[in-house]
Amino acid sequence: MSNFMILLGKQIEIQISGEDFFEGLLIDFGQDILVLFNGQQFVYIPLLHVHSIKLSDKKNQINDSPTEQSFMEEIEAISYRKVLINAKGLFIEIYATGNISFHGYILNVLNDYLIFYSPVYKIIFIPLNHVKWLTPYNHNVTPYTLDNKALPVKPSNISFSRTLEEQLKKLEGELVVFDGGIDPMKVGLLKEIENNLIELVIANGETVFLKQNHIKSVHLLQ
Structure with a gap:
């Protein structure tokens, strides 16, 4: 280094x-x-x-020096x-998949994924090894100019597991969206996850199998 x-x-x-x-x-x-x-x-x-x-x-x-400190400035x-x-509690942009970046707040960092709150997508699970970059917004910027009262930055009623596979097991029987929902083959009913393999039923009733380690983001349709 x-x-x-x-x-x-x-x-x-x-x-x-x-x-x-x-x-x-x-x-x-x-x-x-x-x-x-x-x-x-x-x-x-x-x-x-x-x-x-x-x-x-x-x-x-780039001639200008930063007018604000990095939030990691005091970390040795x-x-x-x-x-x-x-970065927890800071309004950030985080990029993990395709041409979509998510705007919101990190709620928690677990073993192999983080929990993200977006005013648009609500609770999102993002594997740590798929985060390409993140950038904090200036302190005076709020998502979509929303009032703080419209930003309930707190976890939902879901109890979060330490690993993403354990968390996805809790979502069996729920409608889920993988990788931002751009691909219709990644939106559907999560039937089962076992040994890194996700069984998903898409809109037309067809069953699709996805490898969990290639999933870059997960959010619920609720």
Whole structure:
């Protein structure tokens, strides 16, 4: 990790999974995460999804220094899990799948997934190994300009399990949406989950089997 020291404070270009690119100043790093400042916001990128890092060819494109501190500024050694835990209660944008990013709040961080509250999607389960990046909004921004009274940032009546597979077992017999619902083959009745294999009945009654380790987000249709 000491190799990143030569890039600290410099403008870099990062390619992550999905052919996405980020440009910004490298502000901080840990053994499994990088922190960029893109001129407006801090972007936290887990190294798990980083394909390449190089010095940017666009010299001095980002001239402004951050006017706000990173919320990890006072943490001596940052890590991906510490970032998620310290982001609890902050309004953030988090990206995990396709062309959809979720806007809301981290409620809890469990063994292999996090619980996210979105004013649009409500409770969402996101596997930790599928978070591509997250960025906090400025403190004076609220989701969709909603009043705080319209943002009940608290868990639903569901009791949350330590692992995602255990949590999905509790949802057997419920309507669920995987990966944002873009693919109709990932929306339906969760019949059973066993040994990392999900049995899902879609709208036309057809049964589809999905591998749990490829699921990037889960929310309920209720």
